Amino acid sequence: MEPAAPSLLHLFSEVIQSVNLGNSLEEMLDLIYSRLREYVPYDRISVALTDEKKQRLTSEAVRAEGTILMNKGYGAPIAGSSLEPLLREGRTRILDDLQEYLAKKPTSESTRLIVKEGMRSSLTLPLLVQGQPIGVMFFSSRQPRTYQPKHEEFLRTIAGHVAIAVEKSRLMDALRHKSEYIETILQSSADGIIALDNDGRIQTWNEGARRIYGYTAEEAIGRPFEILVPAELQAAGELQKITEQVDRDGFIKDYETVRLTKDGRRVLVNVTATAMRNSQGRPLGRSAVHRNVTHLKKLQEDLARSQSLAAVGELSATIAHEIKNPLAGISGAIQVLQDAIPATDRRRFVVTEILEQIRRLDNTVHDLLTFARPMTPVMQTVAIGESLRRAWSLLCSQPGAKSVRFRIEGPEIQLQMDPHLMEQIWINLFQNAIEAMPQGGDLSVSVADGDPAKIAVRDGGTGIDPANLPKLFRPFFSTKTRGTGLGLAISKKIIEAHGGAIGVESARPRGTCVLVEIPR
Ligand code: ADP
Ligand code: MG
Numbered sequence: 001m002e003p004a005a006p007s008l009l010h011l012f013s014e015v016i017q018s019v020n021l022g023n024s025l026e027e028m029l030d031l032i033y034s035r036l037r038e039y040v041p042y043d044r045i046s047v048a049l050t051d052e053k054k055q056r057l058t059s060e061a062v063r064a065e066g067t068i069l070m071n072k073g074y075g076a077p078i079a080g081s082s083l084e085p086l087l088r089e090g091r092t093r094i095l096d097d098l099q100e101y102l103a104k105k106p107t108s109e110s111t112r113l114i115v116k117e118g119m120r121s122s123l124t125l126p127l128l129v130q131g132q133p134i135g136v137m138f139f140s141s142r143q144p145r146t147y148q149p150k151h152e153e154f155l156r157t158i159a160g161h162v163a164i165a166v167e168k169s170r171l172m173d174a175l176r177h178k179s180e181y182i183e184t185i186l187q188s189s190a191d192g193i194i195a196l197d198n199d200g201r202i203q204t205w206n207e208g209a210r211r212i213y214g215y216t217a218e219e220a221i222g223r224p225f226e227i228l229v230p231a232e233l234q235a236a237g238e239l240q241k242i243t244e245q246v247d248r249d250g251f252i253k254d255y256e257t258v259r260l261t262k263d264g265r266r267v268l269v270n271v272t273a274t275a276m277r278n279s280q281g282r283p284l285g286r287s288a289v290h291r292n293v294t295h296l297k298k299l300q301e302d303l304a305r306s307q308s309l310a311a312v313g314e315l316s317a318t319i320a321h322e323i324k325n326p327l328a329g330i331s332g333a334i335q336v337l338q339d340a341i342p343a344t345d346r347r348r349f350v351v352t353e354i355l356e357q358i359r360r361l362d363n364t365v366h367d368l369l370t371f372a373r374p375m376t377p378v379m380q381t382v383a384i385g386e387s388l389r390r391a392w393s394l395l396c397s398q399p400g401a402k403s404v405r406f407r408i409e410g411p412e413i414q415l416q417m418d419p420h421l422m423e424q425i426w427i428n429l430f431q432n433a434i435e436a437m438p439q440g441g442d443l444s445v446s447v448a449d450g451d452p453a454k455i456a457v458r459d460g461g462t463g464i465d466p467a468n469l470p471k472l473f474r475p476f477f478s479t480k481t482r483g484t485g486l487g488l489a490i491s492k493k494i495i496e497a498h499g500g501a502i503g504v505e506s507a508r509p510r511g512t513c514v515l516v517e518i519p520r
Contacts (some may be wrong), residue, residue, distance in 0.1 A: 018031055028162060032158065041151075048074075050087070056076065056078060059074040059075070076110060094148075123139040125159040134163055149183060187207045191481065194211065196285045200226070202222065212290060213261050233258065255270070257325045266340070270291045300313065310477070312456060324369075338352070367484050375493060377417065381414050394424060407442070410449075417498055418498070452519045460510070462509065464504065472488050473502075502515070
């Protein structure tokens with residue numbers, strides 16, 4: 001070999017650099033193809049690699065002037081081929097005359113193709129990494145008898161680098177593949193996956209975390225985990241306690257707590273957190289899986305409530321029945337007494353008061369029964385305006401309703417409903433509105449056509465304390481001294497029996513709006 005010229009050293013360092021940069025095999029081959037001609041003659045260079053099981057050899061990159069018949073992707077089995085002993089023993093091979101070689105081995109498809117490409121002689125170098133063959137590199141020339149032992153020796157050095165480069169790029173590919181795979185799992189998980197560094201700053205934030213908490217990865221990464229922790233839990237040192245436990249035991253499992261979303265909502269989450277350590281056992285922070293269990297918790301509570309409600313309902317239905325008949329008897333008897341007392345007698349007032357109290361009791365019992373009995377609506381076509389007006393006409397004569405102005409807006413529409421139950425809803429809602437406006441005011445109903453039809457009942461009354469909003473539809477919830485707390489519970493039951501929905505909006509002190517939706 002000629003003394004190493006500076007440019008050859010330079011080329012070596014470029015090849016090594018290329019390896020270190022993790023460049024692709026194609027790039028490396030470009031480098032070699034363009035720069036090596038000074039030292040070795042060739043018209044064609046190619047690299048073929050073995051598969052994982054070392055059964056096939058596949059061409060991975062080819063550089064040549066002129067037609068290439070044996071291109072990238074060309075593959076052949078190793079077993080039985082002339083390359084097998086080269087790979088096994090790590091030997092190089094020089095073929096001085098490819099045409100002659102083909103004449104001796106007419107079945108060699110690869111020789112036939114390369115001869116057809118115009119090549120006349122070749123040098124084959126096995127690529128070895130730590131003594132293990134990973135492929136071969138071919139140098140070919142259009143001239144016969146091109147290669148000599150000095151080329152062979154020189155190219156062995158290059159081959160070592162190429163082999164390492166190939167192995168490295170294969171490992172990088174596998175790594176990239178693996179990390180993409182893990183990234184996909186991470187991102188597609190429905191659970192929030194959040195990792196923190198040792199300072200408690202967010203390092204990893206997947207799509208599931210975005211769905212639960214509303215922050216995008218860009219918004220969350222780098223910020224302290226405290227952004228998710230409600231103030232009172234921060235004050236109680238919740239995070240320190242979790243950190244202590246994770247440090248001590250290495251993990252914390254199925255820990256239920258409250259966290260804050262970006263828009264300030266509270267969500268109930270189940271958290272399993274694990275300490276992360278590097279291979280030397282140094283702490284790297286912790287990673288955690290967050291699961292939103294708000295819905296689940298609410299379902300559990302609803303279930304518990306509906307079970308206790310069913311029990312209460314049964315009980316109250318029984319009691320109501322027991323009360324209803326004697327009540328009617330008492331009422332009848334007292335009416336007889338009332339008739340016997342002269343109109344001027346002061347005792348007459350006492351009896352009237354008793355009758356009034358009996359009427360209230362009877363109403364309560366009636367409400368209780370309506371609420372507790374199973375409801376089977378009898379559907380008819382109902383004109384909504386008519387139903388609303390009839391309900392109002394039953395209430396407008398009571399003293400509290402005198403200074404309430406009632407009005408209906410919107411189109412006259414027809415709904416499929418039980419007319420009696422429908423009226424019951426309006427009576428309950430109007431009664432509440434009247435009671436909320438002791439000084440009088442506006443009670444307006446707006447009807448909007450569509451599916452569902454929407455009926456909004458608005459009053460200008462006291463409004464509702466926001467703290468009470470979640471409780472309004474619970475049976476027996478009342479803020480009134482004489483309320484049964486059944487009006488809204490019954491209305492909800494009726495509307496749900498019709499497949500509809502009811503909700504309340506209130507802005508103290510501007511009054512209340514109850515929205516009823518009924519499917520068409
Ligand atoms: P009750 O009227 O017997 O108290 P309801 O179920 O009809 O029972 O109503 C429950 C509670 O909801 C009421 O006690 C009241 O606090 C509140 N509420 C309902 N409707 C209104 C309204 N229009 N304005 C203000 N508060 C209301
Ligand atoms: Mg009421």
